[in-house]
Amino acid sequence: MKDRTASAPQLQRLDGSPVRVLVVDDEANLTELLGMALRYEGWEVRLAATGMEAVRVAREFDPDAVVLDMMLPDFDGLEVLRRMRADNPLVPVLFLTAKDAVEDRVSGLTAGGDDYVTKPFSLEEVVARVRALMRRTTVSMSAADSVLVVGDLTLDEDSHEVTRGGEEIHLTATEFELLRYLMRNPKRVLSKAQILDRVWNYDFGGQANVVELYISYLRKKIDAGREPMIHTMRGAGYVLKPAL
Template identity: 70%
Template sequence: MAHPQSDPEDPARVVMRRADGSPIRVLVVDDEAVLAELMSMALRYEGWDISTAGDGATAIALARQNPPDVVVLDVMLPDMSGLEVLRTLREQIPGLPLLLLTAKDSVEDRIAGLTAGGDDYVTKPFSIEEVVLRLRALLRRTGVATATGGAKLVVGDLVLDEDSHEVTRGGDLITLTATEFELLRFMMRNARCVLSKAQILDRVWSYDFGGRSNIVELYVSYLRKKIDSGREPMIHTLRGAGYVLKPAR
């Protein structure tokens, strides 16, 4: 069975790198070990170099030893406030981009985080894909990274523009919901690879979705109606294995 591609030479893959061509360095700070590992896996798939810390003191020490390009920082840590960690990291590395994570959703918490210097804010529970998208946008906005391979994914006559979120097939514009767009992007990044329902759930939906694979079947059917209707099919089912997207013959 083929596996998801992480090859930056894949023509259907857009890889963000530092200006010197080396991998983006990300520091993930969260005391929820499972969540931190899931985020790390998703970010490594982006081709980035990941370090993790479960508390503030470790995060500060790691940042001193190996300065990150961007930080994913939980506001609630066991040894100190995430906002205190933020201030310390900013003193060490002025202008360091930070994405804050929190279980709180009040306006006051958001204002406190952004006032303290956070560049963006995500409230738990969130989808791993949302964090990846926010980080990519943050890296572009702060000028830390450049995208190699262009902003478009192309498989056969199917084109997905990651910046404008426009999708066309054979030149015809296709309107997708946000979830359909993320599902198609994942499939196009892994064109010709068999993707299991579990892999799709991990990448497109929330990390605590509960393994309900029927939602994958439902959204694949939605995509087929929009992408393949009246055309040579590109999305194929391999019974017992998963789905594969490949150019029409």
């Protein structure tokens, strides 16, 4: 497989970690080959052989894209799609269909699938299709993109400028790092332990008050006099999302 690093920028999750792809097919040799090709891109990959396993892994793994065979031993790809979308309405899905199964392709796209490839296919084609799907979502972005945007809140990672509704907001270095982590994970609940690990670089251990203190600082600067964007999820952590 040829090197694509020079022609295609590395895709990452908004928090800087590798993108995640779930491959679902009951042909073990095929899933292993697809997994190898996708890992070659630097992505994290999980494999599943049945519909039930796919739904369970998707809930645990939180994939950024799914490669999904239409025909599985327990139930079909349309049912897998329906159950996955109940948990994650935005996850893009690439269907794998039989060469002559026109009805499968139409059904898959009608049900909400984003694209399809027919068997037999080249590994390069599947990788290219998955890459294209993720580029059309807000889950992943190019590492070169330095401006984070959530609702009317923007943060420039290079200049350290922060604005909300066009109004400049001045933050300390720690407040900036905390906000950057929240904005790289919009609409995701982040625990105090996760925040301590990413922002302060030490393990959770009686330091929850530090997170609470800096969240309160941020709220005074980001949310004061405006619709709140930073929300406390009792017993779970904090989440940043666009104001209603």
